[in-house]
Amino acid sequence: MAENILVIGGGPAGLHAAIELAELGVNVSLVERDTFFGGNPKKFKYKYLFPDLQPADNVIGELVKRAESNNNIKKYLSANIESFKEDGKKFNAVIKSSAGSETKTFDSVIVATGFEHFDPAKDSKYSYQLFDDVIDIKDLERMMGEGNFTRPSNGKPPKNVAIILCVGSRDRHVGNQYCSRVCCTVSVKQAIELREHFPETEVYIFYMDIRTYGFYEDLYWEAMEEHDVQIVKGRVAEITSGPDNTVICKGEDTLLRGPFEIPFDMVVLASGMEGGPQSPEMAEKLGIELDEHGFLKQANVTLSPFKSNKDGIFLAGACTGPKAIADAIVEGGAAAMKAYIYAKKNS
């Protein structure tokens, strides 16, 4: 008899885990709360992915297609885990979806519930939602994805754009001391895209540290050398309204200019990643632990990052912390293997 494995969350990590298990002949139940699969990249219509700027559809579309065409995966959309109970080495879960409630027994479980974008409105110094021309990286991804990048205030192309890093990350005021890891690379990628599509638009990036780690550094160099993106060291202290329908970024250029107040047509906030409400919700429902950053806790951050503290429940993707899609996919595969071994041993 085939194993039954539950995968919660249909983003890159959950999709990949489900596909791998299905190919091993496992009966997979893939539970997604949204009306579609693909996770945050799909929800916010990411168009081109770092590091190589390939179309997001190559990755996300491909994963969704593979999952959808595999008959070993039972797909639940607009669904959630209504209740969850351990039963010896197995797990009983009630899955609620538009089709009604279904009770099933599983040999093991993979949690891949991902992250939420930090809401920049929570940090008043950035005046998000106060000024139309202050947007954040997910808004920009969506605008670029939909092909309508213009100033929200007047529908015209901006003369200059400021990208502000570390919004909602590395900031004790908002409760997030950690680095969100991908926003530097996303921002540098967006700066390049902006300069490519709108060569007349000047692009500035305000940073504390540029963390385009590993090979992502190539994008940083490209932004400077090929696209003349202005990279200024200093965190913006305040955003106020300026003359001629501009927004003023005020701060200290700690290396070159000293104090500055520069009017911009548009500001893009590189808001970071949070564990979202789903992480504590999963922790509570499944009886697993939450870490001090608000993400799900890994059994051992180095040895077994894809295990929860509970036997038979495995973790994959951004639910354990900020990471790139490639990492989420790798973890989906690793968690699938672990969940398979656990199921095999106990079924």
Add this chain to the structure above:
Amino acid sequence: MEYDENGVSIVSNDFKKEIFEEAKKDFRYEEYVKGCLNCGVCTGGCPPHRFFDFSPRMVLQNCKSNDPALVWGMMDEYVWACFQCFTCAMICPFLNNPGGVIAILREISVRRGFESAKKVLKPYSRVLLKLTAYGNQLSPDMIQPDFFPDWGPHIGYASEDLPLKRKAIPMPTLQVTNLAWDVAPEAMKELYTIFDEAGVFKIIEVVDPSLYEIIQDIVDDVRSE
């Protein structure tokens, strides 16, 4: 006192260390100095930074350097550039308090009667006199060009014909130029007790001994009334 090319008074390395240790021993220090990522948010929001070569980021960085010479470098002119508005403390993403550190350093400077403290407090000796002796803060007769250059080019005109100008104010005043409001002797005695207990008189004795004597004469008079 001798000064180096940066206008910083020349003292021994041991003395610099002693001052830095005194600052670090202050019960507030640990709370005010945490990690600093050199981000410049504090300086971006700091009003005097627009006018002087002064930066709360540097205050925090100098402290984090653990180099007593860098901290000493701020003891003369530098710490007096701060407005003590605490914008920096409000906006630092890492919950540092550069303005608070400056308060600690200033207090050391005042307690020890450093030249810079005396110089900065000089124009305020009249305020200190008014405040500690009479429970008033500023009264019209204190507006004099020598003492308030920061009031701008009209200070000369503003300080002339005070009694007449006072009469021209279209609302009730005491019609005197040496007081802004009346303070009852009982209230003054209570103020003296507070100043005694809080060490205010002691500080004045260190930074301005002659002012201290004048104040004490007045205090004695009021107390014996």
